[in-house]
Amino acid sequence: xxxxxxxxxxxxxxxxxxxxxxxxxxxxxxxxxxxxxxxxxxxxxxxxxxxxxxxxxxxxxxxxxxxxxxxxxxxxxxxxxxxxxxxxxxxxxxxxxxxxxxxxxxxxxxxxxxxxxxxxxxxxxxxxxxxxxxxxxxxxxxxxxxxxxxxxxxxxxxxxxxxxxxxxxxxxxxxxxxxxxxxxxxxxxxxxxxxxxxxxxxxxxxxxxxxxxxxxxxxxxxxxxxxxxxxxxxxxxxxxxxxxxxxxxxxxxxxxxxxxxxxxxxxxxxxxxxxxxxxxxxxxxxxxxxxxxxxxxxxxxxxxxxxxxxxxxxxxxxxxxxxxxxxxxxxxxxxxxxxxxxxxxxxxxxxxxxxxxxxxxxxxxxxxxxxxxxxxxxxxxxxxxxxxxxxxxxxxxxxxxxxxxxxxxx
Numbered sequence: 001x002x003x004x005x006x007x008x009x010x011x012x013x014x015x016x017x018x019x020x021x022x023x024x025x026x027x028x029x030x031x032x033x034x035x036x037x038x039x040x041x042x043x044x045x046x047x048x049x050x051x052x053x054x055x056x057x058x059x060x061x062x063x064x065x066x067x068x069x070x071x072x073x074x075x076x077x078x079x080x081x082x083x084x085x086x087x088x089x090x091x092x093x094x095x096x097x098x099x100x101x102x103x104x105x106x107x108x109x110x111x112x113x114x115x116x117x118x119x120x121x122x123x124x125x126x127x128x129x130x131x132x133x134x135x136x137x138x139x140x141x142x143x144x145x146x147x148x149x150x151x152x153x154x155x156x157x158x159x160x161x162x163x164x165x166x167x168x169x170x171x172x173x174x175x176x177x178x179x180x181x182x183x184x185x186x187x188x189x190x191x192x193x194x195x196x197x198x199x200x201x202x203x204x205x206x207x208x209x210x211x212x213x214x215x216x217x218x219x220x221x222x223x224x225x226x227x228x229x230x231x232x233x234x235x236x237x238x239x240x241x242x243x244x245x246x247x248x249x250x251x252x253x254x255x256x257x258x259x260x261x262x263x264x265x266x267x268x269x270x271x272x273x274x275x276x277x278x279x280x281x282x283x284x285x286x287x288x289x290x291x292x293x294x295x296x297x298x299x300x301x302x303x304x305x306x307x308x309x310x311x312x313x314x315x316x317x318x319x320x321x322x323x324x325x326x327x328x329x330x331x332x333x334x335x336x337x338x339x340x341x342x343x344x345x346x347x348x349x350x351x352x353x354x355x356x357x358x359x360x361x362x363x364x365x366x367x368x369x370x371x372x373x374x375x376x377x378x379x380x381x382x383x384x385x386x387x388x389x390x391x392x393x394x395x396x397x398x399x400x401x402x403x404x405x406x407x408x409x410x
Contacts, residue, residue, distance in 0.1 A: 005045045008033065012049025013056075026053065027064045034068070040077035047072060047083045055094050062096060069099050073106035078117060081110055085120035089127055104136060108143035112152045125160035131171050138178050146186040154190040165194055169201030173239065177206065180224040181217070183408040192228045195235040198383075204238040205277060208246040215248040216409040219255050226262050227403030230386060236263065237273045244284035256287050260294050262399060266386035271295045321390075351376075 011026050030046050037043075047069060054065045072080060084103045088095070095103070110117050121144075130137055145151050154161055164172055172194060179191035208218070222243045229236045240259055247255045264270060274288045282288075313321070337343050351357065356376055360369035388396040 005041060008042070008045040008049050012052035014053070023053075023057070023061060027061065027068070030068055034072060040079040043072055043077065044079040044083040047080065047087065051087050051091050051094070055091060066096050066098050070102045073102035076106040076109075078111070078114055081107055081114070082117045082120055085117060085124050089120065089124040092124075092128070100136065104140045105143075108140055109148065110144070110152065112150060112156065115156075118152060118156050122157045122159050125157060126163050130164060130175075131168070134171070134174065138175065141175075141179070141190070142182060142184075142187060145190050146182075146184050151186060154193055161194060165196055167201075169203030169238075170206050172201055173204045173206035173242070176235075176239070177208065177211065177221065177242075180221060180228065181211070181213075181408070183220075183224065183406070185404065188224055188228045188404070192232065195229060195232045197232055198234060200234040200238050200273075204235060205241045205245075208242050213246070214409065215251050218243050218247045219251050219258065220406065220409055222255055222258055223403040223406060226258070227400050227406075230263070230266065230400065233267050233270060233384060234273065237267075237270050238277070241274060241277055241284055241288075244287045245282065252287060256291055260291055262403075264291060264295050265298075266388050266396075267384065268295060268299065268387070 008030075011029060014022070014026060027050075030050055033042050033046050050065045050068055054061055073084065076084065084106055088100070088103050088107075092100070107117075107121055110121065112118070125137065128137060145154055164175060176191045176194055179187045179194075182188070208221075211217075213221070222240060225236055225239045225243070229239065240263060243255060244252075244259070271292055274284075275292060278285055278288055337348070349357070354376070357374050359372045359374070361372055362368035363370070386396065
């Protein structure tokens with residue numbers, strides 16, 4: 001089997017000189033291989049050889065190589081997908097638009113279990129120009145992350161996700177908004193995972209005018225932000241401010257009520273972020289002033305009225321809430337331990353009481369054991385939970401589910 005593969009590799013390294021017919025013979029041989037064999041390693045080797053030929057010779061074979069690769073990409077095998085992803089990464093500068101479009105289309109149906117191909121795709125996207133070629137990348141993500149029964153999760157694209165999350169806020173905002181506007185559950189979950197937690201990227205409150213959204217689309221986008229990104233308070237604030245700046249006059253009152261009832265009631269201090277983020281002659285200035293007045297009135301009324309004993313929960317309800325919170329934080333702790341680097345390099349020991357630990361170690365020469373003491377230190381991480389999760393959790397989950405399942409405007 002290695003002899004034909006080696007022969008295909010040699011064809012990609014051939015030096016034609018002035019013999020134009022030799023190049024045509026090579027191209028014809030590549031086409032014959034694709035037509036006469038179903039062995040995917042032959043197709044993969046043909047891709048490598050033809051691109052090597054294109055890289056060395058240039059424009060004289062560009063059309064032939066383009067037609068050949070478009071044919072191969074129509075029915076890609078796992079080996080072919082891996083080679084396509086590798087060459088998009090290594091030889092992207094010599095590829096034509098048609099080759100890149102066909103290559104992205106071939107990669108979009110990659111099986112989530114094909115870790116090698118996904119790793120190559122992740123590396124390719126990490127090196128890609130996500131700003132200048134954003135439309136092509138977005139089309140790929142929409143198919144890659146959703147259009148199958150068991151699609152790839154964006155967590156598998158670790159380097160790409162890290163690059164986008166830690167990059168420009170304007171670029172991140174464009175991708176997040178574009179994914180949320182699809183209304184697709186998987187894509188909206190991916191948009192939420194792209195957003196940072198407890199911090200805001202500068203420029204995330206992007207201008208929505210280039211999206212050319214109709215009057216009903218801005219409130220739809222706001223509801224998707226509230227449905228999927230509610231726990232990312234800072235990021236959700238920036239995206240909702242973008243909506244307030246771009247909403248039509250007819251929908252402005254309804255959007256302000258939406259932000260007040262379902263966001264500011266959960267995060268009263270987010271009002272300070274809105275006010276600080278305003279610029280001179282900001283389109284959202286009047287909306288922010290009205291929202292600020294409503295929040296202040298709400299807080300003043302709470303202070304004036306005080307607590308009402310009639311609404312105090314019973315002992316049983318308090319105990320159930322404590323059980324619920326204990327289960328929630330236990331799950332948070334378990335997930336944190338699974339993703340912790342320390343869990344990979346050390347073992348876990350449970351200590352019921354004490355302020356330190358004692359271990360006995362041996363030297364390299366076998367001397368010992370030597371007593372080693374280590375004092376325990378405290379470590380904590382705070383997370384702000386939406387207020388309504390404690391006040392009215394059932395309604396919060398109902399509204400969140402309704403926002404998540406709402407279809408796009410017709």
